[in-house]
Amino acid sequence: MIGTARSAPPVLDVQGIVKTFGMNGGERTVLPGVSLTLEEGEFLTLLGPSGCGKSTLIDILAGFTRPDAGQVLLRGRAPDGPGPDRAVVFQEDALFPWLTARENITLGLRARNVPQAERRERARLLLDRVGLAGREDSLPRELSGGMRQRLALARVLALEPAVLLMDEPFAGLDAITREQMQDFLLDLRAERRMTVLLVTHDVAEAVKMADTLMVLGGGGSGLLAAFRPPAPPPRDPAAPDLGEIRERIRELLRGE
Amino acid sequence: MARSLSRGLLPLALPLAGLGAWFWATGPGMLPEYLLPSPPAVGRALCDYVLGGVPGAASSPYSGRFPTDLAASLSRVLGGFCLAVALGLPLGLASGRLPLLARLLSPAINGLRSVPGICWLPLALVWFGVGYRTTVFLIALAAFFPLFLNAAAGAAAVPAVQLRAGAMLGLSRLGLVRHVVLPASAGPVRSGLRIGLGLSFAYLVLGEMTGATEGLGAMIMDARLMGRVDLVVVGILLVSLAGWLADVLLVLLLRAAFKSCRRLP
Ligand SMILES: Nc1ncnc2c1ncn2[C@@H]1O[C@H](COP(=O)(O)OP(=O)(O)OP(=O)(O)O)[C@@H](O)[C@H]1O
Numbered sequence: 099m100i101g102t103a104r105s106a107p108p109v110l111d112v113q114g115i116v117k118t119f120g121m122n123g124g125e126r127t128v129l130p131g132v133s134l135t136l137e138e139g140e141f142l143t144l145l146g147p148s149g150c151g152k153s154t155l156i157d158i159l160a161g162f163t164r165p166d167a168g169q170v171l172l173r174g175r176a177p178d179g180p181g182p183d184r185a186v187v188f189q190e191d192a193l194f195p196w197l198t199a200r201e202n203i204t205l206g207l208r209a210r211n212v213p214q215a216e217r218r219e220r221a222r223l224l225l226d227r228v229g230l231a232g233r234e235d236s237l238p239r240e241l242s243g244g245m246r247q248r249l250a251l252a253r254v255l256a257l258e259p260a261v262l263l264m265d266e267p268f269a270g271l272d273a274i275t276r277e278q279m280q281d282f283l284l285d286l287r288a289e290r291r292m293t294v295l296l297v298t299h300d301v302a303e304a305v306k307m308a309d310t311l312m313v314l315g316g317g318g319s320g321l322l323a324a325f326r327p328p329a330p331p332p333r334d335p336a337a338p339d340l341g342e343i344r345e346r347i348r349e350l351l352r353g354e
Numbered sequence: 355m356a357r358s359l360s361r362g363l364l365p366l367a368l369p370l371a372g373l374g375a376w377f378w379a380t381g382p383g384m385l386p387e388y389l390l391p392s393p394p395a396v397g398r399a400l401c402d403y404v405l406g407g408v409p410g411a412a413s414s415p416y417s418g419r420f421p422t423d424l425a426a427s428l429s430r431v432l433g434g435f436c437l438a439v440a441l442g443l444p445l446g447l448a449s450g451r452l453p454l455l456a457r458l459l460s461p462a463i464n465g466l467r468s469v470p471g472i473c474w475l476p477l478a479l480v481w482f483g484v485g486y487r488t489t490v491f492l493i494a495l496a497a498f499f500p501l502f503l504n505a506a507a508g509a510a511a512v513p514a515v516q517l518r519a520g521a522m523l524g525l526s527r528l529g530l531v532r533h534v535v536l537p538a539s540a541g542p543v544r545s546g547l548r549i550g551l552g553l554s555f556a557y558l559v560l561g562e563m564t565g566a567t568e569g570l571g572a573m574i575m576d577a578r579l580m581g582r583v584d585l586v587v588v589g590i591l592l593v594s595l596a597g598w599l600a601d602v603l604l605v606l607l608l609r610a611a612f613k614s615c616r617r618l619p
């Protein structure tokens with residue numbers, strides 16, 4: 099067992115990702131060769147100014163977009179297109195508005211032929227867990243913004259993914275709800291030993307939640323720095339020993 | 355209570371006002387009977403046409419012919435409309451999702467759709483002769499374009515993030531069509547179906563006006579030739595009633611069959 103554990107490949111092994119977009123005649127390199135690894139159970143946050151390519155990187159990891167160069171390995175194997183092993187909570191609202199809360203969750207289970215009774219039961223447990231008990235039959239438009247984000251989370255938890263990719267999932271929420279969602283995500287993560295890559299441009303959020311913090315620079319400058327604060331999360335982002343990391347990240351973000 | 359009652363009556367307001375105007379326009383000293391027959395005269399003709407043998411109605415070969423005419427007309431509408439759906443929906447959805455197909459089809463379709471249906475009539479008569487097949491062809495042709503265009507617009511407008519979410523959840527290509535593309539374009543597709551069905555009734559009358567012996571359109575044309583303006587009005591009323599009922603039925607059917615139609619905002 100020890101031997102296999104030592105040789106186990108990382109959940110995500112991302113090497114030299116290059117992505118260039120054609121922009122009215124010219125070309126713009128957004129990702130100049132980005133490499134990172136995500137170990138089993140690790141919580142990594144990716145920080146960066148708006149437009150630096152965070153969503154583009156998520157799209158490539160999820161398999162929605164092909165990189166111009168570089169490769170993504172999921173537990174040592176190159177995945178073919180998107181799939182439930184790399185679950186995504188999107189930056190924009192991506193629930194299906196014509197499906198109820200329960201149906202939004204069970205669609206992914208249907209796709210892998212889970213029997214109906216079990217689908218219902220698992221949806222009920224998940225809705226319970228994300229605080230939406232009794233809202234099985236509500237449509238997304240009948241839920242608040244925070245509830246919708248929790249439903250989006252429940253929908254991907256049902257997939258039991260190898261890694262959870264989250265693209266600014268809490269950006270649209272008010273401060274109090276956002277803080278509740280952060281705590282909730284940390285609880286879930288501890289409970290299920292999830293591997294998470296969370297994109298944010300909120301420095302306090304990253305400092306509070308992440309094992310590893312990475313900063314992606316604007317203008318195609320790639321990964322600028324990585325930090326691993328010694329204390330495990332959740333941390334108080336205002337703690338004095340984190341002041342230096344906070345300041346350096348702010349500098350990096352301002353420097354762009 | 356009073357509010358819901360007045361709301362329930364609101365759809366009747368315009369038809370009732372029209373009826374009032376009709377009574378007024380055919381009153382003493384107004385339009386003569388041969389230009390616009392009065393509501394009671396049309397009512398008698400209607401009863402005679404629908405039920406047959408109504409005393410006091412001008413005797414005519416049309417007494418009690420309505421069920422036969424209606425059955426003939428409905429079978430043509432159904433045939434033409436179903437043909438249009440079978441072609442227009444899949445082609446439209448596919449061309450909304452496949453840019454190459456859209457480029458291939460759009461010049462031809464946009465060119466053809468500006469040809470008025472009546473231009474096809476001579477050609478259809480040559481190809482299919484008088485009767486069922488000509489009418490079905492005209493109906494299918496007319497209903498095809500709104501079906502195709504709305505389905506294509508709906509499928510093209512499916513948010514990319516919903517397709518990505520579907521793929522991420524593990525849906526296959528076919529699963530994406532069934533569980534994302536179709537429900538996400540339910541609104542435009544339903545509009546296309548309703549417009550197409552409405553046009554089917556318009557082209558039904560056009561198709562039946564040339565030599566068909568049975569059908570609502572044939573009846574209207576015969577009545578005109580015999581100077582029976584009251585029966586022409588009866589025909590118009592019945593076609594509009596049939597068209598309206600068909601539309602209501604279509605919407606109810608779609609609601610019953612598809613939850614994406616039930617849950618349209
Ligand atoms: N399909 C595309 N075609 C052309 N340019 C694109 C495309 N997608 C993204 N870009 C460009 O790539 C850059 C990075 O976009 P991306 O959405 O990844 O930024 P981001 O870091 O997620 O920003 P934000 O924090 O605002 O969400 C932007 O300048 C954007 O204009």
Ligand SMILES: [Mg+2]
Nearest residue numbers: 152153189265
């Ligand atoms: Mg983004």
